[in-house]
Amino acid sequence: MELKTEKTFAYCLAALLLVVGVVCYAAFPQEKPEDPIRIMLKSAGGTVLFDHKEHASEDGYGFDCTECHHLWENDGAKPEACGECHEVDGEDPMKRSDAFHMQCMGCHEDDGTAPVECSVCHAF
Numbered sequence: 001m002e003l004k005t006e007k008t009f010a011y012c013l014a015a016l017l018l019v020v021g022v023v024c025y026a027a028f029p030q031e032k033p034e035d036p037i038r039i040m041l042k043s044a045g046g047t048v049l050f051d052h053k054e055h056a057s058e059d060g061y062g063f064d065c066t067e068c069h070h071l072w073e074n075d076g077a078k079p080e081a082c083g084e085c086h087e088v089d090g091e092d093p094m095k096r097s098d099a100f101h102m103q104c105m106g107c108h109e110d111d112g113t114a115p116v117e118c119s120v121c122h123a124f
């Protein structure tokens with residue numbers, strides 16, 4: 001092959017591989033992880049960043065799922081969002097933001113070393 005045709009061939013090959021790569025990426029999107037890693041909790045009090053993975057994993061603080069997903073029966077289905085029962089403007093059981101606040105603060109107070117200063121959680 002002449003140098004010029006060789007170059008054209010190389011460019012075509014590169015373009016082809018790029019197309020193949022894009023198609024494969026679109027066809028097999030990354031799977032959603034099983035459990036959330038970090039969650040943004042939003043309400044009138046602002047946004048609180050919750051490190052779910054750190055709280056729930058063995059290498060982290062190692063809490064059992066049911067410690068927080070308190071009515072979950074571990075029956076194969078994923079735990080529901082708290083708001084499924086604790087509605088934003090609900091009263092019974094308590095509304096969503098109060099349910100979060102009480103659970104987060106309650107455990108942190110019992111723990112003794114976990115943060116209870118408003119600004120650590122309400123950082124945004």
Ligand code: HEC
Pocket residue numbers: 034035036039050052055056063064065066067068069078079080081082083
């Ligand atoms: C320290 C408390 C805590 C622990 C421990 C915990 N979670 Fe969560 N989890 C939460 C909070 C808070 C949310 C946010 C719920 C919401 O947005 O209403 C959540 C959300 C979830 C969600 C998403 C629910 C949805 O539909 O939005 C799944 C799934 C989940 N947790 C699974 C698990 C599993 C499985 C475990 C145990 C391995 C676990 N969690 C342990 C507090 C916890």
Ligand code: HEC
Pocket residue numbers: 068069070071080081082083084085086093094098099100102103
């Ligand atoms: C399937 C419905 C349901 C889901 C989902 C749910 N809750 Fe509850 N929650 C209740 C009910 C009902 C009560 C009142 C009776 C009780 O304590 O079991 C309650 C009570 C509470 C209480 C008060 C406990 C006490 O000691 O008085 C807190 C705090 C709370 N929930 C937080 C949460 C948080 C945070 C989540 C999500 C991680 C969550 N709940 C998910 C139904 C639910």
Ligand code: HEC
Pocket residue numbers: 048049050051054055061063067068100103104105107108111113114115120121
């Ligand atoms: C069952 C107990 C428990 C519950 C419920 C809990 N935490 Fe924690 N949290 C801890 C412990 C333990 C630590 C680590 C303390 C330490 O480092 O010594 C911690 C640390 C933290 C920290 C600082 C380090 C980090 O991981 O970013 C933040 C912020 C935090 N928690 C937010 C929350 C929020 C928001 C919620 C409610 C959605 C929540 N926590 C619910 C026990 C809990």
Ligand code: HEC
Pocket residue numbers: 041042043044045046047048096097098100101104105108115116117118119120121122
């Ligand atoms: C351990 C984490 C944490 C700490 C510490 C904390 N909060 Fe919260 N707070 C939350 C979460 C989670 C929510 C619900 C989601 C949100 O408002 O972003 C919340 C909600 C609120 C709300 C909204 C209530 C509503 O009805 O909408 C106010 C106001 C609030 N917090 C004030 C405070 C004040 C004041 C302090 C300090 C005394 C404080 N918080 C400490 C996590 C925390």
